[in-house]
Every structure is written in C-alpha cells, then in structure tokens.
Amino acid sequence: xxxxxxxxxxxxxxxxxxxxxxxxxxxxxxxxxxxxxxxxxxxxxxxxxxxxxxxxxxxxxxxxxxxxxxxxx
Numbered sequence: 001x002x003x004x005x006x007x008x009x010x011x012x013x014x015x016x017x018x019x020x021x022x023x024x025x026x027x028x029x030x031x032x033x034x035x036x037x038x039x040x041x042x043x044x045x046x047x048x049x050x051x052x053x054x055x056x057x058x059x060x061x062x063x064x065x066x067x068x069x070x071x072x073x
Contacts, residue, residue: 016063016065033045
C-alpha cells in the first residue's frame with residue numbers, strides 16, 4: 001500500500017474547481033451581499049473585492065497547476 005502525503009492530482013483539481021466556482025458565484029451575484037445584510041454585516045461588503053478577486057486568481061492558478069501536473073504524468 002502506497003501512502004500519499006499532501007494533495008493528490010485529482011483532489012487538487014477538485015479543490016481548485018470548487019473554490020474557483022464558489023468565489024465566482026459570490027463575486028458575480030449579490031447573494032453574498034444579501035446574506036451579509038441579513039446577518040447585520042453589510043458594512044463588510046466594501047471589502048469583498050479585496051478577498052474574492054484574489055481568491056478567484058488563487059483557485060484558478062491551482063486548477064491550471066493541477067492540469068499541467070496531470071498532463072506531465
């Protein structure tokens with residue numbers, strides 16, 4: 001039995017895709033703004049761009065890295 005330390009290629013791709021989709025949904029729809037307003041945290045909506053846009057870039061880079069590693073193997 002072989003043990004893997006860290007993320008496998010499939011898991012890395014899955015995490016990247018789910019994270020990128022979640023960040024894109026929060027960024028392009030007002031759902032997150034509505035939810036923050038409902039719980040009384042609407043003052044934080046001005047800072048969402050500082051969090052969500054880098055999150056999209058990071059998760060997209062993770063997807064690209066996983067796809068490149070998948071082709072190399």
